[in-house]
Amino acid sequence: MAVSQIEQKVEELKKIYTNEEAYEAALKYFKGDELAARVWVNKYALKDSDGNIYELNPDDMHRRLAQEIARIEKKYPNPLSEDELFELFRDFKYIVPQGGPMAGIGNKYQIASLSNCFVIGNTGSSDSYGGIMKIDQEQVQLMKRRGGVGHDLSHIRPKGSPVKNSALTSTGIVPFMERYSNSTREVAQDGRRGALMLSVSVKHPDSESFIDAKLEQGKITGANVSVKIDDEFMQSVVDGTPYRQQYPIKSNDPQYTKDVDASKLWGKIVHNAWKSAEPGILFWDTIIRESVPDSYADLGYETVSTNPCGEIPLCPYDSCRLIAVNLYSYVENPFTPKAKFNFDKFKEHVGYAQRIMDDIIDLELEKIDGIIAKIDEDPEGEEVKLVEKNLWLNIRKKAEEGRRTGVGITAEGDMLAALNLRYGSENAVDFSIEVHKNLALAAYRSSVDMAVDRGAFPIYDFKKEVNNPFINRLFEADASLAEDMKKHGRRNIALLTIAPTGTTSLMTQTSSGIEPVFMPVYKRRRKVNPNDPETRVDFVDEVGDSWEEYTVFHHKFVTWMEANGHATTKNYTQEELDKLIETSPYYKATSNDVDWVSKVRMQGGVQKWVDHSISVTINLPSNVSEELVGELYVEAWKSGCKGVTVYRDGSRAGVLVADTEKKEEEAVASFSKKRPDVLEGDVVRFQNNKEKWIAFVGLMEGRPYEIFTGLADDEDGILLPKSVQKGLIIKSRESDGTTRYDFQYTNKRGYKTTIEGLSYKFDKEFWNYAKLISGVLRHGMAIDDAIDLVAGLQLDSESINTWKNGVERALKKYVPNGTLAKKGSCENCGSDKLTYQEGCLICQDCGSSKCG
Template structure:
């Protein structure tokens, strides 16, 4: 195979996407085939599509009536009709990486014991290290204060273990990639309020999303202003704990937390279970227990979401005109082919799992060490084999509606969305029945279990008589078929709106740096360094297509962009403009025909009140949605206020540090840079960094199991103060006296004293981190990077960065911190120091 340099790939891909730098960057960094030495083997997405078509064709040849390779390639090329999502694009036909091509998994709820909790913790890490997100429910864990037969005698409850699972997720994430974890709990668990409130503190459970499983029993109690039962175990007929509490009180706390921090998400669990066809087979282990991190697939333990999209925008005939129409017949035909490729993807996934299991078997560790990982992947393989679950969805809904001349959120658009999804279901199920005829039904299929299932009957009523007769003879190939996943990265490649969502931003201003050799060009901005920049407007692709196709005397691209927007089908139809009621009804119209769930966010303005959030959730339940997620603008902003929002002092302000208590709690970090291991202690006052001490790990014995401790100060009149570190409790307690001298490096000690001085006098953490990441001195560079890496964990999500312009999309004032990494809120581009 020919090897390419990254510069070659970037240039060729930029040409492929007609100069769209965001699309080119997404493909080059995420999906282009490369080995572990970053040698590239694909020049443009055309090469990737050939790779994918070859693999899908290879599977087709195993079965009767194979689809020709050229036909498969026509579906994939140019991201026109069928788009495998994320993991499939990078993993299918990739000989350089042993990974699953599933995007996310659900695993069993942890058993109610320390061993069970550690077992689940290892399972999630083993999946995450192979690129998978994970979700699981924690309702099995006994509530705080219940007796247990160990030295502690009583349990600490769910919060401690939520932090464990969250920290493991953060630990396994590499190179700035955020781990993906969903923790859910039943509303009937006695600690549901602790679960609901935990993320009001922006520093808690930062490695996981959280959702509450809401029952109809609970919602009826809310509506009737009554009580409901909290119990544990939650599914027991004779629970050890049972108490009746005010449903409205619990509901108000859930809503208040969502208003404050956009979490928890809501899962209407009874609605979900009753309308998910795989739950028919709960006796065979396919009963749903939780959802994947993005919430689009409600899953049983060991199962996963394998995702593929159909691009709706290429089925609109005569777009942007009065004669615009949706070609339903062509759409259903393509959906059937896409479902066929989805079934092929299961075979490809089984091959990948075999590679994973083979690697585990060949790894040098003892069998006892490898057992949990090997058993996990064998269980995942069994679930994929027995159920053959697929996740076929659509993308470009927002653009398709605009291309038809409709306004997203209007009554007309709600009917159009239902038409899209009803025919997705018809095409998908028709082909799944045809595949059962050609290849066999999924192994646990039982027609007697599927009688009178409301969701299946809704779809079967839309199928032709021949297909129904074939279903009665051959069954179905796949236990459940459809979903709607978020399509952030993929929508950059299709150059459309994402999934079911409307357009987020129709235009933004980008800056291009002017080089001295550029000659006489317009200068719009001069920065603090004297560099000159030219500004220009970047348009959403389909919005620009509308401008180019519209017969008007206006030169849209030279006029104020807002004028063009006001005349377009996108007017009053972006994410922050749509009425929330209509957004819920669009989701409900789609959910009526979707097997699994829908990843969809209802955006609300910053000044919306708590009562409106409550109405959104209640409308979602009444409309038949399986879940609802809201985001109130600014609800995840950091506690540190952007300096531009306050008047700047004209002189240097003197600030006095709060007095240090005799003892401070501290976080302990074990980290490494350039193969050198370090230990860093961050003393905390009111949960904010107050002081830092650290040095090389070889000089100190701090067991890695200890993540926190206490720093006590011993004061002397004639000599410097000394600091003692205490870790552990009882028989496990350890005290390291005069820890600064133990690290034995005056350079590091002086450096940390300076940082500590700045911290306790109120210097914003993000500014310190940004300065430390600039250091290039050989001796201190590694240590500086270590300290910055530890301190950035205390930068609240949403905090504005000093960098003002995104280097990827050029948007101004959009750089914020997420999980300690600088991220553009406009395009999602991220970077970690």
């Protein structure tokens, strides 16, 4: 029997586990941590395209990773064994492949890339429609393979520029932002929507429109946006001098220039970030100046944009895979006076992590070959497949030529606490910088050693890098590294990053990335049956559901409690919990407590030892001023940060429940119980069971006050052009004294058109229920509660149930972003932290979304 046939038989004999079996085994593995267990089963357990699960717990996954990486190791001298690799991965203790590598290595059932991050882009006259459509297709092709994508829009000519087609002038950047955003929303894998970063240079004449684009609700919801800011602009802001914008932005003889008030444009950037957490800022001159790959810009390695979270600046068609080193695991005797960081073990393992990352590049090249083979086998014509195939050929070339890696960390916050250092304090900042300096030196030493055994990356040239500040910083710290690199080269063009480690940190059961602990102790609610004698009811919500509140401890906070003689099973009062936290190293060291300026300076200090970038968010309370946000940005620039994002509590990117409820109450309190004769009205169209439905939602102060809904293609006909989205709902009296509601809109010619009698255009039964829901809305029930009320209606008629679904969908559009869903749990990870975002339910723990 041939080897391939034997392998096929082995695959067929593999045991298939049910979801429940895998979940129960993972729950035991994670010692009762339900969220970690669900995340692992849903995102990382080996599955085929039918959802069959082939791994029982993370030990099986880590064995799969170890087997595949050991296979690559055998190609090179002094290979690491499968068992050695397994011990590095086991229990997520030391080295943790992130995202794509964890799910994809050894997965023969799905054809997908191992890369976490991609950047794409065109050269030459790339703002042609052909170039723009090519980028759109490439973006979609990458997202369907699980990749996050970034690309820059600075090449697109500004609005009003002449073009040689029937349009005569360019529409500018914003319409293409919408196109790329919409493409992102269309692509989803396993409930995971694509991730996109759009960037533009502040030098571009359309940059102000770019900055404002996301403020309009419902627009550009499928992309993160960041502004590339140069030193000249920042100096103009500091000095209060004008700043020149131009197109093309790098031209010595631009077609178009204009001078702008830098301070005014800066104020808009700051205001929008304060209001909505976007745009993010990329200090572009710092990125380019420090970038090692940009030493090879003449060979196609000029950095143009970043991945969606900003931690990997990339040239077009380069990609990166991520791995995290768990910093907490190198603290000996944690949370005791004898606590100590084991630098020797840490540096040894960083060397292994860099080596494993290089192995993963070989595995990625195999995956790309598989993708290309799949494209060749597809039945479409060669012309249809051309863009996709060329895309992967370009990505393969960059991966093979530069061998870029992304070694990072997680658990910085827990590491510092375990060493009895308060995150953000001066000595904690100094220690973090020392850790990352050692990490950089160990990783680069490993890459040089691999160049001896495996060969340098093909385009390595010591002379090209002689003026690079990052490389010179390494050489100043380790003279022998300079001599060896000059002699042997190194294996990888760039090595390091600090990425967000959301689901990774759930499985390491530590703080995330470089961030502090979010909260050492917090409350969660569990819905209960009030008639069950075994349950305790702590809270009854507005719709009558009963909830039990229970205390959740951060995993390493429990370790601190145990190390310091505090009971972990006791029922603590809130006052006792507050006093307990005050005595711990987590006191005043959470994401909402740390000194913001210290955190910015820490990021700048650590950045000097990270050749890519750092994903970090500065969390601010809701009452901070815009001026403070601006000051933090300037400090970040001066401190050497490559980028920075601020999140003000309550900004549009995610409002806390308490704030949402307070604002809702304030809005309700000012509601008039007497309906005015005229209300603004929204038109909401949707589809139920292939039927076209329409809703007219009357608004008071921007909040739903009444709703009329039913079939759009009913016999009586709601003949409303699809372009109509808004109008007026007018209340009037018939001659017999009955009330009538008409919808009036202005057509394209400017004439007013009226649809009479919304109250009897729809099915009579629909109208009666609509009156009930409208009455609830106008008497002040919160919108999410009204949705729950509608969802809970027990209706026998199929048509009425369809109507019920339609009302829910129409009302979800108006739930304030960030509002916590009061019922249900995430279908992907089981978390109950579901919030509304643009009418969709978004899981705050794993990021999966469900749109109604």
